[in-house]
Amino acid sequence: MSRKTPATVVLDRAGLEYELFTYEYDPNAEQIGLHAAESLGEDPARVLKTLMALVDGKPVCVVVPSDREVAMKKLAAAAGGKSAQMMRPADAERVTGYKVGGISPFGQRKAAPVFVEAGAMGHERVYVNGGQRGLQIRLQPQALVEGLRAKVAPLV
Template sequence: MSRTTPATLALDRAGVAYELATYDYDPKAERVGLQAADALGAPPGEVLKTLMVKVDGRPACVVLASDREVSMKKLAAALGGKSAEMMKPADAERLTGYRVGGVSPFGQKRAVPTIVDAPAAALPQAYVNGGQRGLQVRLAPADLVRLAGAQVAPVT
C-alpha cells in the first residue's frame, strides 16, 4: 500500500500535522466507516467518513462520524439548496480521482463545497480517509476544516 496519495501530498504541502494508520479494508463490509473504526480500535465517532453528494444537482462533499447518518435536508439547507442526494459511486470516483471506500476530502481532482458535521469538527483528533482504501490519517478536525475550506454545520 502506498502511503503517498494526493491527500497526503496536500496535507504535507499545507504543513498539517498528521499520523498515518493502515488497516485491512473489507470491501464486503456493510458500513465501511464502522469497519475501519473496528479495525483501527477507535471509537466510531472519531473515524470520519467522506461522502460525495449532489445538492440541487451540484457536487459537494460531506464529512461526518462513521456512526452517524447525514440528514439530506439539513445538508441541502447548509449549502443553500433545496434537496440533496448521494452521488453515484462512478460519478464520485470520476470527480474525486479516488475509489469509493478511499475517498478523502483532501487532494480531490476538483474542489467542491465541503461541509464538516459540527460534532465531528469539535473533536480534538479524528481519523479521515487518506485517499486509499485501508489508509487513514489522524489529525485535528480544525485542520480538516481549514485545509478543505469547509463549512461547519450540524448535518446529522
Template sequence: MSKATRATEALRKAGIAFTLHRYEYDPDSPRIGLAAAEALGEPPCRVLKTLMAEVDGRPVCALIPSDSEVSMKKLAAAFGGKSARMLPPPEAEKLTGYHVGGISPFGQRRAVPSLVEATALSEPHLFVNGGQRGLQLRLAPADLLRALGGRAESLTG
C-alpha cells in the same frame, strides 16, 4: 500500499500535521466507516466518512461520523440549496479520482465545497480517509477545517 497519495501530498503542501494509520480493508463490509473505526480501535464518532453528494445539481463533500447518517434536508440547507442526493459510486469516483472506500476529502480531482458535521469538532482528534482503501489520516479538528477551507454544520439526524 503507497506511502504517498494525492491526499497526503495536499496536506503536506498545505502544512497540515497528520499521521498515517493503516488497517485491513474489508471490501465486503456493509459499513466501511464502522469497519475502519473498529480496525483502528477508535470510537466511530472520531472516524469520519467522506460522502459525495449533489445539492441542486452542484457536487459537494460532507464528512460525518461513521456511526451517523446524513440528513439530505440538512445537507441541502447547509449548502444553501433545496434538494440533495448522494452521488452514485461511479460519479463519485469520476469526480474525486478515488475509489469508493478510499475517497478522501483532500486531493480530489476537482475541489468541491466541503462541510464537517459540527458534533465531530468536540473530539480531540479525527480520522479521515487518506486516499486509499485501508488508509486513514489522523489530524486535529481545527486542522481538518483549515485544510478543507470548509466549515462545520449540523448534517445528521
C-alpha cells in the same frame, strides 16, 4: 500500500500535522467507515466517512461520523440549496479521482465545497480517509476544516 497519495500531498503542502494509520480493508464490509473504526480500535464518532452528494445538482463533499447518516435537508440548508441527494458511486469516483472506500476529502480531482458535521469539532483528533482503501489520516478537527476550507454545520 503507498503512504503518499494526493491527500497526503495536499496536507504536506499546506504544512498541516497529521499521522497515517493503516488497517486491513475488507471490500465485503457492510459499512466501510464502521469497519475502519473497529479495525483501528476507535470510537466510530471519531472516524469520519467522506461522502459525495449533490445539492441542487452540484457536487459537494460531506464529512460525518462513520456511525451516522447525513440528513439531506440539513445538508441542502448548509449548502444554501433546496434539495440534496447522494451521488452515485461511479460519479463519486469520477469526480474525486478516488475509489469508493478510499475517497478522501483532501486532494480530490475536482474541488467541491466541503461540509463537516459540527459534532466532529468536539474531538481532540479525528480520522478521515487517506486517499486509498485501508489508509486513514488522523489530525485535529480544526486542521481538517482549515485544510479543506470547509463549512462546519449540523448535518446528521
